[in-house]
Amino acid sequence: LTETTPSRTQASALRDLARIVGELNVRVPPPTGHLRDATESRAIHGSALASVSPASTEEVSGVVRWCVRQGLAVVPRGGGTGYAAAAVPAGEAIVVCTDRLAGAGEVTPEAWRGTFPAGMTTSEVQRRCREAGLFFAPNPGSAESCFIGGNVATNAGGPRSFRYGQTRSWVTGLVVVLGDGRPVRLGGSARKNVETLDLVGLVCGSEGTLGVITEVTLRLQPAPEAELPLLALYADREAGLDALSSAMASGVVPAALEFLDGEALCAAAGTLPGGPAPDARFAVLAEALGSEATARFEASVLNEALAHGALSVRAPQVRRDVAALWRWRDGVSLAVTALRGGKLSEDITVPTERLGEALVAIDAIGLDAGVEVTSWGHAGDGNIHATVMVDHTNAAGLIAAEGAAHRFLEVPAKLGGAVSGEHGIGRVKLRAAATQLDRDVLAIQRAVKAVFDPSGMMNPWVKIPSGREGFAAGPGLTGGDPR
Numbered sequence: 001l002t003e004t005t006p007s008r009t010q011a012s013a014l015r016d017l018a019r020i021v022g023e024l025n026v027r028v029p030p031p032t033g034h035l036r037d038a039t040e041s042r043a044i045h046g047s048a049l050a051s052v053s054p055a056s057t058e059e060v061s062g063v064v065r066w067c068v069r070q071g072l073a074v075v076p077r078g079g080g081t082g083y084a085a086a087a088v089p090a091g092e093a094i095v096v097c098t099d100r101l102a103g104a105g106e107v108t109p110e111a112w113r114g115t116f117p118a119g120m121t122t123s124e125v126q127r128r129c130r131e132a133g134l135f136f137a138p139n140p141g142s143a144e145s146c147f148i149g150g151n152v153a154t155n156a157g158g159p160r161s162f163r164y165g166q167t168r169s170w171v172t173g174l175v176v177v178l179g180d181g182r183p184v185r186l187g188g189s190a191r192k193n194v195e196t197l198d199l200v201g202l203v204c205g206s207e208g209t210l211g212v213i214t215e216v217t218l219r220l221q222p223a224p225e226a227e228l229p230l231l232a233l234y235a236d237r238e239a240g241l242d243a244l245s246s247a248m249a250s251g252v253v254p255a256a257l258e259f260l261d262g263e264a265l266c267a268a269a270g271t272l273p274g275g276p277a278p279d280a281r282f283a284v285l286a287e288a289l290g291s292e293a294t295a296r297f298e299a300s301v302l303n304e305a306l307a308h309g310a311l312s313v314r315a316p317q318v319r320r321d322v323a324a325l326w327r328w329r330d331g332v333s334l335a336v337t338a339l340r341g342g343k344l345s346e347d348i349t350v351p352t353e354r355l356g357e358a359l360v361a362i363d364a365i366g367l368d369a370g371v372e373v374t375s376w377g378h379a380g381d382g383n384i385h386a387t388v389m390v391d392h393t394n395a396a397g398l399i400a401a402e403g404a405a406h407r408f409l410e411v412p413a414k415l416g417g418a419v420s421g422e423h424g425i426g427r428v429k430l431r432a433a434a435t436q437l438d439r440d441v442l443a444i445q446r447a448v449k450a451v452f453d454p455s456g457m458m459n460p461w462v463k464i465p466s467g468r469e470g471f472a473a474g475p476g477l478t479g480g481d482p483r
Ligand SMILES: Cc1cc2nc3c(=O)[nH]c(=O)nc-3n(C[C@H](O)[C@H](O)[C@H](O)COP(=O)(O)OP(=O)(O)OC[C@H]3O[C@@H](n4cnc5c(N)ncnc54)[C@H](O)[C@@H]3O)c2cc1C
Pocket: 037, 038, 075, 076, 077, 078, 079, 080, 081, 082, 083, 086, 087, 098, 118, 139, 140, 141, 142, 145, 146, 147, 148, 149, 150, 151, 152, 153, 154, 155, 156, 157, 158, 159, 206, 207, 208, 209, 211, 212, 213, 214, 333, 422, 423, 459, 462
């Protein structure tokens, strides 16, 4: 057997899967790009027997039925932008890519509704909505690369989740291929529907553990006329936190209410719209959104609330400057990465009134571990991207950084929050979920999975702790859970 000769298992997988999806759409072995997601920067990668790209719900169903017969795990894959290694396969899994679940979708402007194939990128969904005068609010920073199916599977959020909720709030219907290969339609086009348990809600955020989503129906809104963000800069954290409280008490619900601490602000200082702010050690970014008149009124109320104790408030008015401010915000993560060449970033949540305590605790963990830390994120949702900056060439520093990142996950447990607010549990936070979640809650989750996925082959290493965490690492990943 040479490296280029497929094994008997590979050859039969290629033959059988090619009958379902066509030879060109089966890769044995899979390209390395299908064994990774955005945790690649943490040196996380997996293994799989093959990757396939079915083009319809029927083809997905055929692939899943074949996997169940062979006893092979199914790992659904969207854009591969996840931060939790939830699409990273292991062992002899079959990666089910959703990139060919494509097509135009259908937007019904008069009903404020859109139905889209799971493999459409989020930015394309947003574009199609905009063209029809409609608005899909969830705006993850990865919108150009992630898929709407992946957004549903992770219940993705973003800055505008504060007013408009996470992806779940917009989904009325799904087509899902269950773990035994049966396609089901959950929910539908109606905006209100309580005829069943919230089965759509169960699938949102299930990280590929309950089935493969092939189609998504969204309830939309008319596109807002005006977007008016405000960037307020403060000399210290205390002044910034006071201003956040004033914004929350102002009576206006901003579309977004974001924050950056001093280190994140320094990292992104080079491109700060409106020029440098050397004295600023905390920033608040809020956004008023709506009709021209409403947005202007709300922006003036927010401006007054945020100006209290601020060094300055920057309020771009023209479309180009508004876009530049959001581009800058989207670039914060990359700017922080660029400081030392790498970063370990968590997405913990705490009750909003405990944001200050959480930021103090994160800084204390960094000091204690001797590593550089920074935080930014969605203040209105108490969602913090607690981050350690790392230099991958420094092995000792990497170990200290992993230790600090792990301790970040203890902060929400102490303050009444959650280990993940948007990126998910995946494989990287499975052990934290196993230790922090109530045993009865874990048992309910396992029972729900068994109903959707009787053979247990749908993405078996992620999201739902099996109860055996900590005994062995999943193939190719420290801390995984091979069950
Ligand atoms: C630069 C950057 C910025 C980001 N910003 C944000 C942000 O603002 N908010 C946020 O929430 N996240 C953010 N993320 C994380 C990531 O983009 C989201 O979690 C996104 O929703 C993942 O979608 P995806 O299509 O890339 O899914 P993948 O990474 O491919 O998969 C993620 C999970 O979903 C499952 N899955 C994917 N498609 C399907 C399907 N069709 N059926 C069933 N299961 C499926 C996979 O099995 C896996 O468990 C960011 C990531 C990057 C790299």
